[in-house]
Amino acid sequence: MDTFDYSKFQSKPAFSSPAFLPIPVEMPLKISRDRTPLKIGVPKETAFQEMRIPLTPGSVGVLVANGHLVYVEHNAGVGSNFPDNAYSEVGAVICYTQEQLYTSADIIVKIEPLTSKEIEFLQPRKIIISALNMGTTQREYIQALIDKNITAIAFEFMQSEDGSLPIVRMISEIAGIASIQIAAELLSRNTQGNGLLLGGITGVPPARVTIIGAGNVGINAARTALGMGAFVRVFDSEVHMLRRLEHELGQKVFTCITQQDYIAEAIKNSDVVIGAIHKGGQRTPHIVTEEMVSSMDNGSVIIDVSIDQGGCIETSEPTNHARPTFIKHGVIHYCVPNITSRVARTASAAISNILGPLILKIGNAGGITRVIAQDSTIRRGLYIYLRHITQRSLATHIGSEYKDIDLLIATNI
Numbered sequence: 001m002d003t004f005d006y007s008k009f010q011s012k013p014a015f016s017s018p019a020f021l022p023i024p025v026e027m028p029l030k031i032s033r034d035r036t037p038l039k040i041g042v043p044k045e046t047a048f049q050e051m052r053i054p055l056t057p058g059s060v061g062v063l064v065a066n067g068h069l070v071y072v073e074h075n076a077g078v079g080s081n082f083p084d085n086a087y088s089e090v091g092a093v094i095c096y097t098q099e100q101l102y103t104s105a106d107i108i109v110k111i112e113p114l115t116s117k118e119i120e121f122l123q124p125r126k127i128i129i130s131a132l133n134m135g136t137t138q139r140e141y142i143q144a145l146i147d148k149n150i151t152a153i154a155f156e157f158m159q160s161e162d163g164s165l166p167i168v169r170m171i172s173e174i175a176g177i178a179s180i181q182i183a184a185e186l187l188s189r190n191t192q193g194n195g196l197l198l199g200g201i202t203g204v205p206p207a208r209v210t211i212i213g214a215g216n217v218g219i220n221a222a223r224t225a226l227g228m229g230a231f232v233r234v235f236d237s238e239v240h241m242l243r244r245l246e247h248e249l250g251q252k253v254f255t256c257i258t259q260q261d262y263i264a265e266a267i268k269n270s271d272v273v274i275g276a277i278h279k280g281g282q283r284t285p286h287i288v289t290e291e292m293v294s295s296m297d298n299g300s301v302i303i304d305v306s307i308d309q310g311g312c313i314e315t316s317e318p319t320n321h322a323r324p325t326f327i328k329h330g331v332i333h334y335c336v337p338n339i340t341s342r343v344a345r346t347a348s349a350a351i352s353n354i355l356g357p358l359i360l361k362i363g364n365a366g367g368i369t370r371v372i373a374q375d376s377t378i379r380r381g382l383y384i385y386l387r388h389i390t391q392r393s394l395a396t397h398i399g400s401e402y403k404d405i406d407l408l409i410a411t412n413i
Contacts, residue, residue, distance in 0.1 A: 037363065038069070038106060040105055040106075040359060041072075041102060041108045042054060042060075042070065042072045042109055043073045043108065044098075045076070045110065047112040049320055049338060050079070050112055051079025051341045052348045053079070053080050053082060053348045053352075054130075054352060055070070056077075057077070057082055057086040058090075058352070063360065064091035068359075068363055069104075070087075071092070071101050071105050072093070073095050073101050079341075080345045102121035102122055103123060107126070107127040107128075108130075109359070112131055113131060114141075119145070122150065126148075126151075127151045127152075127153070128151070128153065129153045130153075130154070131154060132383060132394070134154075135283070135308075135309060137397065137398065139398040139399065142400070146387050146389075150384055151382070151384065152384040152385075153378060153381040154383050154391075157380055159377060159380040159381070161376060166354050167354055168216075170350045170351065171351075172215065172216035172220065172278075173217075174343060174346060175217050175220075175340055176217040176218065176223075176276065177221070177223075177224045179221050179276075179339065180198075180228065180272075182334055183274070183303050186301045186325065186334060192327065192332060193332060194298065195299070198225070198230050199230055200230075207231070207271040208270050209231065209233070209272040210234075210267060210274070211225075211235070213236060213312070214236035217274075218236070218276040219248050222234055222245065223249055225272075226251075226253070233253075233255075234255050234256075235256050235257070235258045263288065267293070268292070270300065271300050273288065273300070273303070273313070274305065275311060275312040276306065277309075278306065284310050284311060284312045286311075290314045290315050293313065296330075297330075300330075300331050302315070302335075303334045303335075304333070307336070315331075317333070318335055320336060321338075324336050362378070372405075373409050390408065
C-alpha cells in the first residue's frame, strides 16, 4: 500500500520570526498636477534701520522641500541674525545683486514697500507681498505697479476669517511687549531716568504706567506691565475696547474714557506713559498735550508707539534706533517708528510663521488666480489686481478709481 504524504496538506507555518514579518513600505506622496512650483525672491531691505526679514530659514526650508525655488539676496537676513549659510543650507539660492533676484523670482516677499529702484528691476506680471504703509503711499507708486500689471498684497489688509489682521496683530503684540521692556530700561538712572524699578519691591510702591489706547498694542503693554508688577491705568475712547482689554487680561484694571480732565490727572501722576492709539490710514490725534507732559516728574518716560502715524503725544518727534530718545520738559521720550526692528529676530519669525503657509497655499492651489478665489485672507490682502486698485480706502487716499475684487475674479474665471 502506498504511503500517503500528509505534508502536502499541512497549513503553512505562521510568521513566528521577525525575519518573516511583512515590512511596511512608504508610498510616495502623490502631488497634485495643479501644483505650481514657485520662484520666490527675498531681497535685502534698504529702508533705514529695517533689520527684519519676511521669511526665516525654517520657512524657506519648508518651501524648498515642497518643490519651490527660493532666492535670497546676500546678507538679507543678517539684521535678524540669519546669515547666508543658514539659507543656503536649507536649499535657498543666494543672489549677490538685486537685479539677479528680481529677474529670477515670480513672487517678491518684503517687509517694507518697494523702492523706485526696485520697481525698475521688477518684471511685469509678478506678485508682491509686503507692507504698504498707506499713510505715506503716493499715487505714482501705485501707478508704477499698475503699469507693470503687478498683483500686490499688503500685510495690513490681510484679514482672517475671524476678522482679525494676523500680521498687524502680531506686530502690535511685539510692539506692546517691547514698549514696557524699553520703559523699564529708561527708568534707570543710567539713562537719566528717575531710578524706579518698574515693579517695585515689598514696602516700595511700583511705577505708575498709563496706557493711551486699548487695542492690541495697549493690551500687550498692559499685560507685560502687570506681569512685572507695575500699577497700570488704561484710557480709550471706546467703552467696548476697555471691556475687551479686561476680558483679554482676565482681570480688572483701572480703565477710563479719554476725557481731558481724567487724562491730565493720570499723566501728571505717571512714571511711564505709553501712546498706543491706532487710526487705520489716518493721523493719530494728540490725546496728551504738551502742558500735560510738562506736569510729569523729571526722569519720567514716554514711549509713543503711535509715532508712525504722527504720534498721540504732542511733544513726540520721530527718533531712530541709533538715537532713540530725547528729553523735553525733563521727560525722556522714545519715539522710534519701527520699534519691532529692535527685536528683529522675534519679529521676523512671527511674520514668517504667517507668510510661509500663505505662500504654500499659492503653490498648492495652482497659482495666484486660483488661490485668490479660494483663500479669503489672501483675497482681502489684495490692493492691486489685473491693473485695478481693489482697496476702497487706498483708492480714496490717492484719489483714484476702485474695483470690487469679487467682480474682477468673476470676470477673470
